[in-house]
Amino acid sequence: MRHTLPLAPQFYVTAPQTCPYLEGRMERKLFTALQGDNAERLNDxxxxxxxxxxxxxxxxxxxxxxxxxxxxxxxxxxxxPSKSQKRVIKRNKHLARRVTSPWATEEQYALFRQYLDSRHSDGGMADMDLFEFAAMVEETPIKSRLIEYQTPFEGQEPDLTAVCLTDVLDDGLSMVYSFFDPTKDRQSLGTFLILDHIRIAAEMDLPYVYLGYWVPGSPKMGYKAKFSGLEIFEGQHWHPIGDVNGYDNATHPLKVEPISEQVSRIQLPDSKTIR
Structure with missing residues (x-):
């Protein structure tokens, strides 16, 4: 007999772990399972x-x-685009974009390993093997795509240069995870991937490109504030980021809502849409 999950999901909280963005802090995550017939609506x-x-x-x-x-x-x-971003687009105009289903390959994993070893050797993914990489790419209950960028060579097989795992939402593209050849610093491939996703979203008439988290005071996340049109989600609403120096990342327990209150304010698919 087939069973489907109820529309109202169950939410859980992880145990405290070392924060990957701000030194000396601990992080927790609120999470829920994404499965069943309503997975896409819940993800959106x-x-x-x-x-x-x-x-x-x-x-x-x-x-x-x-x-x-x-x-x-x-x-x-x-x-x-800024002047520097226009230069990034020009430096990468030779790259060929290829959109595929979320299916992992050994070539992708080799580039992924090269990227991690160079940029994030002490991160949470540092020990990820081929099977775990395949799970990250392939285990998706929603509309996801792998977007590959290849450097063509005349008479030779193209060289895989960058990859992004991207979810297609009802209002935009969500860049789940991207990696690229770390030896090609001059090409600014991380910036280029975002710029190209903006172009793809425009071509698809989608209003947003989701980038993950911006963290004031974190060198790892600072690059996101360089893109015009950036919005952040704060206080249950999206609003323009404004002056990046006007944000305070100081800790204060009285400024954080209890978990139960955070969960009670989550709007599910049948509720009014957050804008």
């Missing part, structure tokens, strides 16, 4: 409320005394 609704997808899980930071992590997205209609 919660993505608009600061959640991110990892395989079959949706999560959002829920730290006990810190609210520094804020979900960020680019409003495509308001994006205007």
């Amino acid at each position: 609704a919660l993505s608009k409320q600061g959640f991110r997808r990892s395989q079959n899980v949706l999560y959002r930071p829920a730290c006990s005394d810190c609210k520094a992590c804020m979900s960020a997205r680019i409003r495509v209609a308001d994006f205007v």
Whole structure:
């Protein structure tokens, strides 16, 4: 007999772990399972409320005394490339884009390993093997795509240069995870991937590109504030980021809502949509 999950999902909280963005802090995540007939609707609704997808899980930071992590997205209609971003586009105009189903290959994993060893050797993914990589790519209950960028060579097989695992939401593209050749620093491939996703979203008439979290004071996340049209999710609403120096990442337990209150304010697919 077939059983489906109820529309109202169950939410849980992880145990405290070392924060990957701000030194000396601990993080917790609020999460729920993403499965069943309503997976796409749930993913669309919660993505608009600061959640991110990892395989079959949706999560959002829920730290006990810190609210520094804020979900960020680019409003495509308001994006205007800077002079330096225009140069990045020009430097990468030779790359060929290839969109595929979420199916992992050994070539992708080799590039992924090269990227991790160079950029994130002490991160949470540092020990990920081929099977775990395949699970990250392939275990998705929603509409996901792998977007590959290849460097063509005349008479030879193209060289895989960058990859992004991307979810297609009802209002935009969500860049779940991207990696690229770390030896090609001059090409600014991380920036280029975002710029190309903005172009793809415009071509698809989708209003947003979701980037994950922006964290004031974190060098790892600072690059996101360089994109015009950037919005952050704060206080249950999306609004333009404004002055990046006007944000305080200081800890204060009285400024953080209890988990029960955070869960009670989550709007599910049949509720009014967050804008």
